[in-house]
Amino acid sequence: MGDLLKVTIDNITVEVPNGTTILQAARLVGGEVAPPAMCYYSKLEGSGGKCRTCLVEVSKGSEKDPRPMPKLVASCRTTVMDGMEVKNITSDRVLDARAGVVEFLLLNHPLDCPICDQAGECHLQDLSYEHGKSGTRYEFQRRTFKKHDLGDYIQLHMTRCILCYRCVFTADQLTKTREHGVLDRGDHAEIATFIEKNLQNDFIGNVIDVCPVGALTDKTFRFKNRVWFTKPVDAHRECTTCCGEVQLWMRGDEVFRVTARKDEWGEVKESTKGGTGWICNTCRFEKKQATDWVIEGPSEVSRHSVIGQGHYVNTVKPKETFTDVMKGLEPRLYMDIHDISEVNKPEVSLSLLDRPAHSTDFGKK
């Protein structure tokens, strides 16, 4: 057996080193062949195996033992064997099982997407849109939780949580002390701090980025804007604690939100300085001025993402010919929208508030 193992996923053969999981091999192929993953996060050690959305069918175990695996396996935790044949989207069993998994994940999910700040970049939204069924067979009250306050920066919505454990691993592996975890068991299991405690670690803000749903969201961005109305740009700054390479979500010159840069699988990208590009709390929550950042240019947005709506790149603005034709006359403006409009007033910068806007912020007319 050589160094590289041959594995065939959906009739596409790739060669991967020993110890690679099926999911990672499928991601090398890319596109639809890669199974969706809600809990697995390649940058976090020990993640995966919990959500069961990445189930695949192994139709041939290996070259030496060609028997198929009797059950669907979680591709994020199963390593490949030489000559393994895997079926993902080509298998009806997998698609059926995935629809079932999505239905289970959505059993207790409140589906409050119109309110949720994650809408538009939510992995559960994508997953249920692609694999879910439109109806639910659940007839009982959805579970609710006592509200936990995780401090000034992070908002916890336990009802939206799918218990993927990503944030727990993030806190374990990135920060010095972990103050939150999963308490209780079964249906009562919840992300919480043992005693009411603020999460205050330099890198704790990254739990927002790893959360696949809207359970952990940025309080400084809360309800400020919808993600698809903001424009992602890559930016960086000199930061002593982190790599300082971030994505700014801007509207005009206002910085509404700062996140780490994500790759095509929704995971935090490698930084150019090496290592994963986690960003610190200072960069994420406190630098909300465009002047704090060196802007590199618009981020690449998938063509199919709603975030790309209304963002036009490589457009050439036609030259205004009015003044030339009218011998230097300026066009007469009949109405400046800012004189009348109450929305997006230039003198009110919601993005600079470190909390959600309230009725009191709009009261002064």
Added chain:
Amino acid sequence: MALTNRSVAIDRSPMTFVESLYLPSIFKGMGITFSHIFKKKPTINYPEQTRPFSPVFRGLHVLNRDEEGRENCTACGLCAVACPAEAITMEAAERLPGEENLYREEKYAAKYEINMLRCIFCGLCEEACPKDAIYLSETFAPANFARKGFIYGKDDLLIPNKNTEPEAYAKAKGLNQ
């Protein structure tokens, strides 16, 4: 090549004496005109009279309230993203304790504006709305001399509260109800 057999060659021969008097043709034309006096009038005296709107008519927008008079809109932005004319803008805010009787959800539209100069009344906002908050009513946008009168804020759009201001609510429901 003739496409149909209905084409008639123009008769350019000189007019006869009776034709050159023009009177028979004039009386014939007048006869048609006067006969319309006895026919049903196709027009109405707007604005004293109005025509009924069809049930699918898409007119001026209203922002809806629920049974308890709370605003339905949560400022999810789906109407704005669906709007092909980019006429809708909004700013969201978080509901404070004590405002539960005003807003149905914890997030609401603090500002909501429709630019009626841009709006094409396509009704896509109504279709996009997940909260039944925006509807296109059976009324026109009234004419105005200034452009600034066409920027409709929440004061103009929000339907009056059924419980606290029943007269205004009845009026807003319209004459056609």
